Amino acid sequence: MKAIRFHQYGGPEQLVLDDVATPGIRANEVLVRIHAASVNPADFKFRAGWFRDFVNLALPFIPGADFSGTVEKVGSQVDDFKPGDDVFGMRDVQAGGSYAQYIAVSSDAIALKPKHLSHAQAAAVPLAALTAWSALFDHAQLKQGQRILIHAASGGVGTYAVQLAKLAGAEVIATTSTPNVDLVRSLGADQVIDYRLVDFASVVRDVDVVLDALGGEGQAKSMSTLRQNGLIVTLQPPGVDAALAQQMQVRTALVAVCANGTRTAELAALLDKGTLKPVIDQQFPLADAAQAHVRSESGRTRGKIVLTMDQEPE
Ligand SMILES: NC(=O)c1ccc[n+]([C@@H]2O[C@H](COP(=O)([O-])OP(=O)(O)OC[C@H]3O[C@@H](n4cnc5c(N)ncnc54)[C@H](OP(=O)(O)O)[C@@H]3O)[C@@H](O)[C@H]2O)c1
Structure with missing residues (x-):
């Protein structure tokens, strides 16, 4: 072959x-x-x-x-x-x-x-959607009415995360740049922040969950947007600085995506219904x-x- x-x-x-x-x-x-x-x-x-x-x-x-x-x-x-x-x-x-x-x-x-x-x-x-699912539901147990900040919302993981969070009834705040603002809005985000024009940390407060796809210096800024005891879920190993998180009184989690046929079948059902694209x-x-x-x-x-x-x- x-x-x-x-x-x-x-x-x-x-x-x-x-x-x-x-x-x-x-x-x-x-x-x-x-x-x-x-x-x-x-x-x-x-x-x-x-x-x-x-x-x-x-x-x-x-x-x-x-x-x-x-x-x-x-x-x-x-x-x-x-x-x-x-x-x-x-x-x-x-x-x-x-x-x-x-x-x-x-x-x-x-x-x-x-x-x-x-x-x-x-x-x-599979990989991107299972990653989003694991972050939102295994780690964050995201529920109706909670508020989530999703970074890199126009990327592979982000496009699924926005849709899955909306399906769960959460309020979604998403970051992306100018060419992708309309795309992310069309996926259901309630508020789209163009990171080239606006510093998200200056406008987002008291979210329950942050999905951090990017790591780096954005993690500390992301923690400042969380409510007390809120959760930052990162996709970037080795994870979030634990000492800083403790100081800022937030919780942390790191996703390691795994194959999962049962959950892939659940995604298939959403895709067949057209509620996930x-x-x-x-x-x-x-x-x-x-x-x-x-x-x-x-x-x-x-x-x-x-x-x-x-x-x-x-
Ligand atoms: N731990 C795990 O199990 C796991 C699983 C999957 C992925 N990952 C990792 O997670 C990361 C994201 O994966 P992915 O597949 O979603 O990547 P991707 O598709 O390559 O992400 C690209 C997107 O990131 C956006 N972006 C770049 N810089 C940004 C910024 N400063 N603020 C907001 N958005 C920004 C871009 O939007 P603009 O063009 O508008 O900037 C672009 O749409 C990767 O590093 C990947 O390796 C880890």
């Missing part, structure tokens, strides 16, 4: 289209013929070697976590999927494997693809994965970047 791999850490030019063996499956796995995969910022971070001191990738490595495709084969213990089923899901990012024509994946990490979505749209969902930034053919990484590394992605597998499998 064709797959994008990097043989050493480095820039986007390290991504090359290789011929590799189609993966075999274990008893609890399915083999999926991938039609589309999504690009997440973790992919370029792994490629560039950001995590090389903590995560030992076996090189050459096929990047990519999430995908949408068709079941080709099932293992002997799999009884909830069959060949021909259209499915979507993710493997953990350090396992990689979705920038390829086929992937072997545990059957408990996938769900039936929403019928009304294309494979490109479905591939844009993916936003696609750009699509690239698999062979142009390097260009997709350049786009992702720009930090300007609106929603999700998607790779499509346009070659016929061998």
Whole structure:
């Protein structure tokens, strides 16, 4: 099969289209013929070697976590999927494997693809939407009437977080920049702050939850917008400065997204109803994965970047 791999850490030019063996499956796995995969910022971070001191990738490595495709084969213990089923899901990012024509994946990490979505749209969902769900509901237990500040609301995670928070009945304050203000409003945000024009910390007070996608100096400012004992949930390891949080009398949490087929099926139901929608930034053919990484590394992605597998499998 064709797959994008990097043989050493480095820039986007390290991504090359290789011929590799189609993966075999274990008893609890399915083999999926991938039609589309999504690009997440973790992919370029792994490629560039950001995590090389903590995560030992076996090189050459096929990047990519999430995908949408068709079941080709099932293992002997799999009884909830069959060949021909259209499915979507993710493997953990350090396992990689979705920038390829086929992937072997545990059957408990996938769900039936929403019928009304294309494979490109479905591939844009799992990692980012599961991250948003985990932040909002596992960590923050977000409830109707609570107020949440969502940073990077126009990005992969943010576009789902705004929609899921509104579905939960929360009041959403969101940050983005001028070209994306209308998009974020259309997703349901009650108040959109253009961070290029306004310092959010000067206008936001007493929120229950902050979703921090960006880390850095914005974390301290974000904590100043929380009510006493409010929660800042960050997506950026190693998490929020605990001493500072204690001093500011706020709580902290760090998201580590995991594959979850049951929850992916719950997302599928919302997507089929049309109450949750993916936003696609750009699509690239698999062979142009390097260009997709350049786009992702720009930090300007609106929603999700998607790779499509346009070659016929061998
Ligand atoms: N811990 C985990 O499990 C986990 C899971 C998923 C993602 N992550 C991490 O979370 C981060 C966000 O992921 P993502 O997929 O949402 O990234 P993304 O799609 O690349 O985010 C891009 C968006 O960020 C916005 N942005 C950039 N600077 C901003 C600022 N100062 N204020 C407000 N918005 C800003 C951009 O809007 P403008 O163009 O308008 O600036 C753009 O729409 C990444 O670092 C990713 O690695 C962690």
